[in-house]
Amino acid sequence: MSEETLDATLLSLLACPQDKGPLLLVHDDNGDAVLYNPRLRRAYPIDNGIPVLLTDEARDVEESEHTVFITQA
DSSP states (O other): OOGGGSOHHHHHHOOOTTTOOOOEEEEOTTSOEEEEETTTTEEEEEETTEEOOOTTTOEEOOHHHHHHHHHHO
Protein backbone atom coordinates (compact mmCIF):
# COMPACT_ATOMS: atom_id res chain seq x y z
CA MET A 1 0.00 0.00 0.00
CA SER A 2 1.33 3.47 -0.71
CA GLU A 3 0.90 6.88 0.80
CA GLU A 4 -1.34 7.86 -2.09
CA THR A 5 -4.03 5.61 -0.61
CA LEU A 6 -4.63 8.12 2.19
CA ASP A 7 -5.43 11.66 1.23
CA ALA A 8 -3.47 14.29 3.18
CA THR A 9 -6.73 15.91 4.31
CA LEU A 10 -8.05 12.60 5.61
CA LEU A 11 -4.76 11.91 7.39
CA SER A 12 -4.93 15.30 9.12
CA LEU A 13 -8.43 14.47 10.40
CA LEU A 14 -7.60 11.01 11.77
CA ALA A 15 -6.73 10.63 15.44
CA CYS A 16 -5.67 7.79 17.68
CA PRO A 17 -8.72 6.31 19.41
CA GLN A 18 -6.72 5.91 22.63
CA ASP A 19 -5.17 9.33 23.22
CA LYS A 20 -6.96 11.35 20.48
CA GLY A 21 -3.60 12.60 19.16
CA PRO A 22 -2.33 12.72 15.57
CA LEU A 23 -1.08 9.66 13.72
CA LEU A 24 1.86 9.24 11.35
CA LEU A 25 1.59 7.39 8.05
CA VAL A 26 4.58 5.00 7.84
CA HIS A 27 5.47 1.65 6.27
CA ASP A 28 6.30 -1.50 8.21
CA ASP A 29 8.93 -4.14 7.36
CA ASN A 30 6.56 -5.72 4.82
CA GLY A 31 6.08 -2.39 3.03
CA ASP A 32 2.50 -2.12 4.24
CA ALA A 33 1.27 1.33 5.24
CA VAL A 34 0.24 1.69 8.88
CA LEU A 35 -0.88 4.60 11.04
CA TYR A 36 1.51 5.04 13.93
CA ASN A 37 1.09 6.71 17.31
CA PRO A 38 4.63 7.44 18.54
CA ARG A 39 3.39 8.55 21.96
CA LEU A 40 1.87 5.15 22.81
CA ARG A 41 4.03 3.19 20.34
CA ARG A 42 0.97 1.61 18.73
CA ALA A 43 0.47 0.86 15.02
CA TYR A 44 -2.95 0.68 13.38
CA PRO A 45 -3.40 -1.29 10.15
CA ILE A 46 -4.75 0.06 6.89
CA ASP A 47 -6.93 -2.52 5.14
CA ASN A 48 -7.54 -1.89 1.42
CA GLY A 49 -6.99 1.83 1.91
CA ILE A 50 -9.28 2.01 4.96
CA PRO A 51 -7.71 2.87 8.33
CA VAL A 52 -8.68 0.36 11.02
CA LEU A 53 -8.70 2.57 14.11
CA LEU A 54 -9.82 -0.02 16.63
CA THR A 55 -7.74 -0.45 19.77
CA ASP A 56 -8.10 -4.23 19.55
CA GLU A 57 -6.58 -4.19 16.05
CA ALA A 58 -3.55 -2.06 16.97
CA ARG A 59 -0.23 -3.66 17.77
CA ASP A 60 2.58 -2.63 20.07
CA VAL A 61 5.80 -1.43 18.44
CA GLU A 62 9.26 -2.36 19.72
CA GLU A 63 12.07 0.17 20.13
CA SER A 64 13.85 -0.76 16.88
CA GLU A 65 10.69 -0.44 14.79
CA HIS A 66 9.79 2.80 16.60
CA THR A 67 13.12 4.27 15.49
CA VAL A 68 12.47 3.26 11.88
CA PHE A 69 8.97 4.76 11.96
CA ILE A 70 10.18 8.06 13.43
CA THR A 71 12.87 8.25 10.75
CA GLN A 72 10.23 7.75 8.03
CA ALA A 73 8.05 10.50 9.44
